[in-house]
Amino acid sequence: MVANKLLTLVLIRQCNRVLLGYKKKGFGVGRWNGFGGKVEQGETIQQAAARELHEECGVEAHSLEEIGLLKFEFVGDPQWLEVHVFTADTFKGEPTESEEMRPQWYNIHSIPFNDMWPDDKYWFPIFLKGAKFSGYFKFEGHNNILKTELKEVEKL
Numbered sequence: 001m002v003a004n005k006l007l008t009l010v011l012i013r014q015c016n017r018v019l020l021g022y023k024k025k026g027f028g029v030g031r032w033n034g035f036g037g038k039v040e041q042g043e044t045i046q047q048a049a050a051r052e053l054h055e056e057c058g059v060e061a062h063s064l065e066e067i068g069l070l071k072f073e074f075v076g077d078p079q080w081l082e083v084h085v086f087t088a089d090t091f092k093g094e095p096t097e098s099e100e101m102r103p104q105w106y107n108i109h110s111i112p113f114n115d116m117w118p119d120d121k122y123w124f125p126i127f128l129k130g131a132k133f134s135g136y137f138k139f140e141g142h143n144n145i146l147k148t149e150l151k152e153v154e155k156l
C-alpha cells in the first residue's frame with residue numbers, strides 16, 4: 001500500500017466572494033483553485049496550509065478551519081492524493097500574484113467551474129453552505145471522473 005501524498009487546499013471566503021488562484025505552472029496548471037500544495041517534513045498539515053497560502057498569494061490567514069477531506073485516485077498511479085481542505089474568512093496582507101498563482105476574487109454565484117478541477121462542482125456547494133465534506137474521486141487523466149463518492153460530515 002503506497003502512502004497517500006498529503007496535500008493542502010485553502011479557500012478564503014468572505015460574505016459572497018471566494019479568493020481563487022489561477023495556477024500558472026505545475027500540477028493543475030491552467031485551472032482556478034484554492035491555494036495549497038505539499039506538506040513538508042516537520043510541519044503539521046495546518047502549518048503547511050498556512051505556509052502555502054502565504055507563498056502563493058502573500059496573505060496570512062488568521063485561523064484556518066479544516067472543512068473537507070478529498071481523496072483522489074488516478075488510474076495507473078499507485079499514489080493517491082489526500083487533500084485536506086481549509087477555509088478562513090479573515091487574513092492579513094493583500095492577495096498578490098506569485099510565480100505559481102494569480103489571485104482573483106469570485107462571486108459565489110459565478111465560480112468558474114469550467115476552468116477548475118471537475119470534482120470541484122460537486123463539493124463546492126457543500127463548502128459554500130458552511131458544511132463539512134469527505135469525498136473520493138477516481139480520475140482517468142486530469143479531466144475524466146470515473147467514480148465519485150461524496151458525503152457531508154458533522155466532524156472531520
Ligand SMILES: Nc1nc(SCCc2ccccc2)c2[nH]cnc2n1
Pocket residue numbers: 007008009027028033034035036037038072081083117118119120
Ligand atoms: N480542487 C482540487 N484540487 C486538487 S489538488 C489541490 C492541492 C494542490 C496540489 C498541488 C498544487 C496546488 C494545490 C485536485 N486534484 C484533483 N482534483 C482536485 N481538485
